[in-house]
Amino acid sequence: MSPLEPRPPRRVIPIRAASTTAESEVARVMQICNACRYCEGFCAVFPAMTRRLSFAAADAHYLANLCHNCGACLHACQYAPPHEFSVNVPQAMARLRGQTYSDYAWPPALGRLYQRSGLTLATALAVSLALFLALGVWQQGGGAALLQAPSGGNFYGVFPHHLLVSLFAPVFAWACLALGLGVRRFWRHAEPGPHSLDAAVEASGQALRLTHLGGGHGEGCNNEDDAFSLWRRRAHHATFYGFMACFAATCVATLYHYGLGWPAPYPLLSVPKLLGTVGGISLALGSAGLGWLHLRRHPLQGDRAQRPMDLGFIGLLFLVASSGLALMLSHGTAALPLLLCLHLGAVMALFATLPYGKFAHGVYRVAALLKSSIEKRQPSRLKLADD
Numbered sequence: 158m159s160p161l162e163p164r165p166p167r168r169v170i171p172i173r174a175a176s177t178t179a180e181s182e183v184a185r186v187m188q189i190c191n192a193c194r195y196c197e198g199f200c201a202v203f204p205a206m207t208r209r210l211s212f213a214a215a216d217a218h219y220l221a222n223l224c225h226n227c228g229a230c231l232h233a234c235q236y237a238p239p240h241e242f243s244v245n246v247p248q249a250m251a252r253l254r255g256q257t258y259s260d261y262a263w264p265p266a267l268g269r270l271y272q273r274s275g276l277t278l279a280t281a282l283a284v285s286l287a288l289f290l291a292l293g294v295w296q297q298g299g300g301a302a303l304l305q306a307p308s309g310g311n312f313y314g315v316f317p318h319h320l321l322v323s324l325f326a327p328v329f330a331w332a333c334l335a336l337g338l339g340v341r342r343f344w345r346h347a348e349p350g351p352h353s354l355d356a357a358v359e360a361s362g363q364a365l366r367l368t369h370l371g372g373g374h375g376e377g378c379n380n381e382d383d384a385f386s387l388w389r390r391r392a393h394h395a396t397f398y399g400f401m402a403c404f405a406a407t408c409v410a411t412l413y414h415y416g417l418g419w420p421a422p423y424p425l426l427s428v429p430k431l432l433g434t435v436g437g438i439s440l441a442l443g444s445a446g447l448g449w450l451h452l453r454r455h456p457l458q459g460d461r462a463q464r465p466m467d468l469g470f471i472g473l474l475f476l477v478a479s480s481g482l483a484l485m486l487s488h489g490t491a492a493l494p495l496l497l498c499l500h501l502g503a504v505m506a507l508f509a510t511l512p513y514g515k516f517a518h519g520v521y522r523v524a525a526l527l528k529s530s531i532e533k534r535q536p537s538r539l540k541l542a543d544d
C-alpha cells in the first residue's frame with residue numbers, strides 16, 4: 158500500500174453534526190474565520206480550518222484540542238466582542254475542550270467528574286491525606302509516634318516500601334489505562350489517516366517546545382492584554398520538565414531498589430536525588446508562576462467555569478513539589494512522619510485524578526498535534542474535490 162493511500166478504517170464511526178452549544182459555537186466562529194482568514198499564520202488551528210468547509214462534531218473536537226489558548230487571535234480580531242459577530246476563538250475552543258475531556262473519558266460514567274473537577278480534587282486530596290494519616294497511626298501503633306522522629310531516621314521507618322508500592326502502583330496503572338482508553342476514542346473519531354515517522358517527530362517537537370504558545374510570531378502569547386509575553390510558556394516549561402524530572406527520579410529509584418538491590422535514601426549527589434531536587438524546585442516555581450499568570454488572565458480568553466479545575470491542578474502540583482522538598486529537608490527530625498503523610502497524600506490525590514482533571518489536556522493536545530502533522534502531509538480534500 159502506498160504511504161498516501163488511506164488505510165481502511167477499523168470501525169466506521171458515524172459522522173455527527175455539531176450539536177451541543179459548545180460544538181455549534183466552534184462551528185459558527187470557524188465559518189466566520191474561514192471567510193476572513195486574517196489569522197491564518199498564527200497557529201496550527203487556522204491551516205487545519207482551511208482544509209474544511211463545514212465543521213462536524215469530530216472536526217470541532219479536534220480543533221478545540223489543537224488550540225493552545227494563546228489568546229493572539231482574540232486580540233487581533235476585528236469581529237471580537239463587542240462586535241455583533243462576537244468572534245472569540247480561544248473562549249469557544251476552551252469551552253469545547255472541557256466538554257471533550259468529559260465526553261471521551263473512560264469509563265464514561267466518570268466523565269461527569271470533570272464538571273465538578275474542583276470538588277473531585279478536594280475530595281481526593283482529603284481522602285488520600287486521611288488514608289495516609291490513618292495508615293501511619295496504624296503502622297506506628299499510635300498517633301503520638303507520628304509526632305516523633307521514626308526508627309531508622311528515614312521514611313521506611315514509617316511506611317514499609319512494599320506497602321507504598323502496593324498502594325501507588327495500581328492507582329497509577331488505572332490512571333494510565335483510563336487516559337489511554339479515553340484518548341484512543343478521541344483518536345478514532347478524529348480519523349487521523351496514514352501515520353508517518355516525520356509527522357510524529359514534528360508533533361513531539363511542537364508539544365515539547367509548546368510552539369503554539371508562541372503566539373504565531375514567537376514573541377509569546379497574550380495574557381491580560383494585547384502585549385505579548387513569553388512568561389506563560391516559560392512557566393509551563395518549568396512545570397512540565399520539573400514534573401518529568403521528578404517522575405524520572407521515582408523511576409530511577411525503583412530501578413535501583415529492584416534492579417540493583419540499593420534501597421533509599423540516596424546521597425545528595427545520586428541520580429534520583431539530583432533529578433528530584435532540581436525537578437522539584439522547577440515544578441514548584443513553574444506551578445506558582447502558572448497560578449499567578451492564570452489569576453491575571455483576561456476573562457474573555459478562557460472559560461471561567463473551568464477555573465476550579467485549572468487552579469486545583471496547579472495548586473496540587475505545587476503541593477506535591479513543596480511537600481517533597483520539605484520532606485527531603487526533614488530527615489532525622491520529628492517533622493518527617495507528618496510531612497511524609499502530606500507528600501504521599503498529595504501524590505495519591507494527583508495520581509487518582511490524572512484521568513479526570515486538567516492533566517488530560519496534555520494527552521489530548523499531543524493527539525491533536527499529531528493529527529495536524531499527519532493531515533498536513535495529505536492532499537487537501539477540498540483541493541481534490543476541485544480537481
Ligand code: HEM
Binds near residue numbers: 483
Ligand atoms: C510524580 C509524582 C511525584 C512528584 C512530583 C514528587 C516530588 C518529590 C520531590 C520534589 C521530592 C524532594 C526531592 C527528592 O528527595 O528527590 C520528593 C521526595 C520524596 N518523595 Fe516524591 N514525588 C512524586 C511521587 C512520589 C511517590 C509515588 C512516592 C512514594 C511511593 C514518593 C515518595 C517520596 C519520598 C519518600 C521522598 C523523600 C526522599 C528523600 O528524602 O530521600 N514520591 N518527591
Ligand code: HEM
Binds near residue numbers: 370
Ligand atoms: C506535552 C504535553 C503537554 C502540552 C502540549 C501542554 C500544553 C498546554 C497548553 C497549551 C496550556 C495552556 C492552555 C490551557 O490552559 O489548556 C497548558 C496549561 C497547563 N499545563 Fe500543560 N501541556 C502538556 C503537559 C503538561 C504536564 C505534563 C503538566 C504538569 C504535570 C502540565 C501543566 C499545565 C498546567 C498546570 C496548565 C494550566 C495553566 C493555566 O491554567 O493557565 N502540562 N498546557
Ligand code: SF4
Binds near residue numbers: 197231236
Ligand atoms: S479570529 Fe477574527 S480576525 Fe482572526 S480569522 Fe477569525 S474572524 Fe478573522
Ligand code: SF4
Binds near residue numbers: 203227229
Ligand atoms: S492557539 Fe492562539 S491563535 Fe491559535 S486558535 Fe488558539 S488562541 Fe487562537
